[in-house]
Amino acid sequence: MSLRTIFSSLTFALLFIASNSDAQDMKTISAQQLAIGAKAVKMSHKMTEVSGTAKTLKSLKKKNGLLVLFSCNTCPYVLMWEDRYPELEKFCNKNDIGIVLVNSNKLKRSGSESFDKMKEHAKKKEHTIPYLYDKDQVIANAFGATKTPHVFLFNNNLKLAYKGAIDDNAMSPKAVKKPYLKNALKSMVANQPIEVNSTKSLGCRLGRPKNK
Amino acid sequence: MKQIILTIGLFLWALSSSAQTIPTPQQTISEDGTSVNIYNFASLAEFIKNPPQGTTYVINFWATWCGPCVKELPHFEALQEDYTDKNVKVLLVSLDFEMHWKTKLLSFLEKKDLKSEVLVLDQSSVDEWIEQVDKDCDGALPATLILNKNNRAFYPQEFEDNELEETVNKFLESIK
Numbered sequence: 001m002s003l004r005t006i007f008s009s010l011t012f013a014l015l016f017i018a019s020n021s022d023a024q025d026m027k028t029i030s031a032q033q034l035a036i037g038a039k040a041v042k043m044s045h046k047m048t049e050v051s052g053t054a055k056t057l058k059s060l061k062k063k064n065g066l067l068v069l070f071s072c073n074t075c076p077y078v079l080m081w082e083d084r085y086p087e088l089e090k091f092c093n094k095n096d097i098g099i100v101l102v103n104s105n106k107l108k109r110s111g112s113e114s115f116d117k118m119k120e121h122a123k124k125k126e127h128t129i130p131y132l133y134d135k136d137q138v139i140a141n142a143f144g145a146t147k148t149p150h151v152f153l154f155n156n157n158l159k160l161a162y163k164g165a166i167d168d169n170a171m172s173p174k175a176v177k178k179p180y181l182k183n184a185l186k187s188m189v190a191n192q193p194i195e196v197n198s199t200k201s202l203g204c205r206l207g208r209p210k211n212k
Numbered sequence: 213m214k215q216i217i218l219t220i221g222l223f224l225w226a227l228s229s230s231a232q233t234i235p236t237p238q239q240t241i242s243e244d245g246t247s248v249n250i251y252n253f254a255s256l257a258e259f260i261k262n263p264p265q266g267t268t269y270v271i272n273f274w275a276t277w278c279g280p281c282v283k284e285l286p287h288f289e290a291l292q293e294d295y296t297d298k299n300v301k302v303l304l305v306s307l308d309f310e311m312h313w314k315t316k317l318l319s320f321l322e323k324k325d326l327k328s329e330v331l332v333l334d335q336s337s338v339d340e341w342i343e344q345v346d347k348d349c350d351g352a353l354p355a356t357l358i359l360n361k362n363n364r365a366f367y368p369q370e371f372e373d374n375e376l377e378e379t380v381n382k383f384l385e386s387i388k
Contacts, residue, residue, distance in 0.1 A: 076277050076309070146368065147352035165351075168339045171309065178339065200342040202307060202335065205352035207280060207370065 033144025033163070036197050040066070040158040042142040047102070047132040048115070050122045055100075055132055057139070062098040063156060065188060067181075070140060070150040071101040071131070073121040074112045075204035078148050080170040082125060088166075088181065089129050095189045101131040104140030105148070107207035140206055147203035151181055153188065161188050165201030234303070235259055237331070241313055246322040248306070250313070250332045253341035260345065263359055268387075270380060271303045271357040273333075273345075276312070276320045280370040281354040285326070287376040292328040300380065302328040307335065307353060363387050 034041070043058040060066060067088065072078050085101075092099040105113035115133050122131045134140060143152055153162040162184035167176045180199045187194045235256065237249035263269055272288050274281035285304070292302040304326065308317045313332060321330060342351045346366035349355060356367040358380065365383060 146350045165339060168337075171335070180339075200339055200349075200351045202338055202342070202351040202353065204278065205280065205354060205368070205370070210372065 033146070034142075034152065034160050036160050036163065038160050040152075040154045040160070042139055043158070045138050045142075047134055047139070050115075050119045050127075050131045050133070055130055057100065060098040060100045060130060061154070061158065062092075063096040065156050065161070066098040066100070066154045066158065067092055067185070068139075068143070068152040068154070069099070069101050069129075070104060070143075070145040070148050070152075070206065072103055072105050072113055072148040072204065073117050074108075075148045077170050077201070077203045081149050081166050084166060084173055085127070085129060088185075091182070091185055095185070097185070097189075099129050101127065101129050102134050102139050102145075103131065104134040104137045104145060104206055106135070106137045106209065109135070137206070137208065141208075145206060147205050149201075149203055150206075153181065153184055155188055162194055162197045164199035168199075168201070170201065234329075234331070238334070241318065243314055243318045244322065246318050248313070248318065248321060248330055248332055250334060252334050252336060253338075253344070256333065257341070257344055260357070260359070263361060265361045266299060268298075268300045268358065268360045268380070268384065269303055270300060270376075271305055271359070273305050273307060273353055273355045273357075275307045275353055276316050277308070278353045284354060284371045284376070285324070287371050288328055289326060291376055291380060294377075295380065298384065300384075304328050304330045306330060306332045308332065310334065358383050360387065 040057065043061070044056050046054045046056055049055045057066060057068065069085070069088075071082070089099050091097075103113060103118055108114075111117075118131060118133060121127075139145070145152070149166060151162065151164055151166060152160060155161045162181065164180065166181045168178040168180065169176045178196075180196055184194045184197065235251070235258070237251050238255065239250045240247055241250060242248075260271070270288065270291060272281075272284075274285070276282065288302050288304060291300065306317060317332065338351070342349050345355075346357055346364070348366045348368060349357075350368060352368060354370050356369075356371070356376075358365050358367070363383070363386065367379065371379070
């Protein structure tokens with residue numbers, strides 16, 4: 001038996017022990033998140049769009065579905081991925097899918113994530129996607145969104161078809177190897193199963209007020 | 213023959229000893245006397261899955277651009293200072309972008325003079341390793357993983373006031 005085999009076996013054994021330890025009983029805090037296949041919620045909740053008009057997610061849903069992007073004005077990951085928003089918007093428009101940006105950064109309302117800053121940001125970035133002010137995190141809490149950017153794609157029946165990341169490379173659109181959201185959109189439009197329907201990426205935590 | 217056995221023994225001891233510490237970094241960057249080690253996830257994965265015996269590691273994922281992360285750093289510093297004799301080691305894992313390692317991170321470290329060990333995780337294949345940090349890890353910063361040889365708990369949150377100390381106390385209590 002080689003040394004490597006011995007070490008591999010030991011590692012496996014230790015991992016097995018670790019996975020069956022008391023660790024599973026330790027309480028962790030995680031937001032309840034919509035599961036794939038779950039129906040969209042709080043669709044009639046009114047939010048103000050940066051143009052000043054009140055909108056609901058229901059009003060923005062189109063025939064073939066709705067793409068909800070939790071976004072913000074300041075997170076570096078949003079700022080890097082944001083240059084891909086227009087392409088997503090174009091695809092959605094072409095395929096009769098609604099698209100919306102939701103800002104749920106409740107803890108930063110007196111500063112960088114205020115409604116006025118949202119307006120400034122949308123103007124600077126020339127966003128034509130509706131950018132909604134989820135003042136009290138109603139939508140983020142209902143969906144279980146944990147960060148920006150965080151994607152929730154609903155199908156024509158408003159059932160969650162995909163959630164997670166835009167793609168696998170925030171820093172460089174050219175270096176993307178796995179365009180997760182684009183693939184999900186394409187499959188959804190073609191009425192095909194979405195091969196990878198839940199992904200993870202780095203992002204900025206959506207702070208929640210703590211109950212003290 | 214004795215010499216051969218002794219050599220093999222020393223070799224195995226050296227191997228087991230090297231498993232007792234944080235792995236060797238991929239590279240080290242430095243500027244004006246301040247330096248930091250850079251790791252890819254593959255090199256840290258084994259450490260996170262199978263940390264050395266006898267120490268409780270408090271691994272905080274942070275970045276200099278992340279306001280809530282920087283805000284909670286003093287709690288980790290206080291923990292490192294007060295809990296060293298309880299075999300607690302704080303590891304501050306920076307997820308600063310490569311373009312900022314020299315320009316922002318090193319100057320931040322020099323200014324703050326952090327006592328906790330800081331290391332940098334490069335962001336290649338990030339979508340693949342988030343899940344390996346913990347099944348509850350969603351990639352949002354800040355986040356903290358507390359672990360020892362047999363126990364682990366993941367905290368997708370920012371710590372305020374004395375929350376971190378209380379959390380670590382509970383962890384240490386649970387493993388007695």
